[in-house]
Amino acid sequence: MLWDTHMHSRFSGDSKSEPKDMANAALLRGLSGICFTDHLDYDYPDDPELFLLDFSSYNKAIRALQKEYASRLKIFYGIELGLQPHLAKKHEEALKNNDFDFVIGSSHVVHGTDPYYASYFEGRTVQSAYLEYFESILENIQAFSGFDVYGHLDYVIRYCPDKDTDVSYRLLKNDLDIWNIIEEILMQLIHAGKGIEVNTAGFKYGLGHPNPCEEILKRYRKLGGEILTIGADAHMPEHVGFCFDQVTELLQSVGFSYYTVFQKRKPLFLRLP
DSSP states (O other): OOOOEEOOOOTTOOOOHHHHHHHHHHHHTOOOEEEEEEEEEEEEETTTTTOOOHHHHHHHHHHHHHTTTTTOEEEEEEEEEEEGGGGGGHHHHHHHSSSSSSEEEEEOBBBBBBBSGGGTTTTTHHHHHHHHHHHHHHHHHHOOOSSSOOHHHHHHHHGGSSSOOHHHHHHHHOOHHHHHHHHHHHHHHHHHHOOEEEETTHHHOOOSSSSSHHHHHHHHHTTTTOOOOOOOBBSSSGGTTTTTGHHHHHHHHHOEEEEEEEETTTTEEEOOO
């Protein structure tokens, strides 16, 4: 079975779930293993303390859970960093002082605004909003390389005010300015030995596709990308392993026969079931 390597618990500012409840949900879904990746977003707009992480309490809780579930479920210890270029040194310090198995780098804040909020899209075209988002990913990659994979690469599309997802995806694929930046992102990640994730929360948001969409996953593979993790981005037990029944066929359709799990920051390549 599969691993879910992107999930959140009460140690993230946007979750109230107990880690034990997330682990139990993984057992119910027959997962092989999980990795907790609670949020650390320094300088989050409007509420800078919302996504600060209590490393000591987080570490203690996950290590205790690993011992409790040792005979039933493999549990790894990770983090999701909300990247912004000016935070590179703070992120380096956080990683130096913590023994994580896995580090996701993600774009949540784009030049001071999270696309989660409608204000990000106000007063401009969807094309320019997407363009700025992907340009900011390049800025993050150039400023900081301490992550293992880049998370939910087309996160911006989740919150587009135009709810016609077909239009959104056509723009993503057919606008040359946007697509060229996406290709540059993928090439830089591959060159740096970094991966991307297939984040099934896109299905939860009604997109009909994972984040990133199949076209980006396919292009990543054709460019030589090999490191691909799987995560549901669950913040509640009922979303652990969300839509994982679709993952194997989806990944095979874009050229993958395996996926990746990180242990002690080292990639382990596992056959798709």
